[in-house]
């Protein structure tokens with residue numbers, strides 16, 4: 632299989648897009664490490680991916696907004712061949728009502744956490760001359776959504792890092808992004824409620840995405856099938872970028 636003998640780390644791999652990505656990477660032969668803050672959810676996710684109990688999927692508890700936790704994660708998960716920066720925080724607030732702790736939490740989770748996780752894990756990839764990093768960003772890096780100012784700005788930073796890292800870590804480590812549109816996941820329903828369906832209806836394909844549909848693009852970019860792709864973004868948004 633195309634990811635045989637490779638270790639993949641998926642942050643936020645216990646739910647939604649991350650869980651489906653972890654499932655896809657495991658199916659492609661990778662040994663998979665998933666993370667999240669909730670230990671119980673982590674254990675359940677491992678069981679749903681590794682249905683035969685092979686032990687090739689493991690959970691490491693980590694909070695991406697906390698630098699000490701990011702360092703502990705790099706220690707416990709590494710070395711890895713594939714890193715998917717998927718864990719994200721997306722609370723909505725109008726700019727005039729945004730508080731400072733909320734602003735910092737979003738940037739610490741969506742930018743600072745992945746930044747230092749990459750800094751800790753990429754030396755091994757560079758040393759072995761092989762690696763793939765996939766950052767999960769959003770359609771909101773390109774479109775204005777009221778209430779999504781901090782979230783969109785944080786994911787735009789991650790989109791920018793994708794390009795810098797692609798150049799900085801070339802030629803052996805590839806770095807790409809997947810930018811989902813409105814995708815029906817547990818997390819998005821908690822934060823945005825059924826309003827997410829309205830956003831989906833406004834897309835040319837007329838519906839929200841499914842986590843599995845986003846994961847397909849992530850697994851492709853992580854795989855050798857994408858061997859000539861770096862610094863790019865795959866938009867999986869039902870046509871959202873086209874309108």
Ligand SMILES: NC(=O)c1ccc[n+]([C@@H]2O[C@H](COP(=O)([O-])OP(=O)(O)OC[C@H]3O[C@@H](n4cnc5c(N)ncnc54)[C@H](OP(=O)(O)O)[C@@H]3O)[C@@H](O)[C@H]2O)c1
Pocket residue numbers: 642643644645646647648649666667668669670672693694695696717718719720721740767768769770810811812813814815816817818819842
């Ligand atoms: N769903 C959408 O419409 C959509 C659209 C565009 C982009 N995205 C992006 O796609 C990614 C996944 O979204 P999703 O909808 O699949 O989310 P989800 O269903 O809420 O799942 C989020 C995952 O991330 C983990 N997580 C959240 N905050 C964390 C933190 N501070 N530290 C460590 N882990 C954390 C969660 O586990 P714990 O809660 O246990 O920590 C969970 O495993 C995010 O980056 C999001 O911004 C989503």
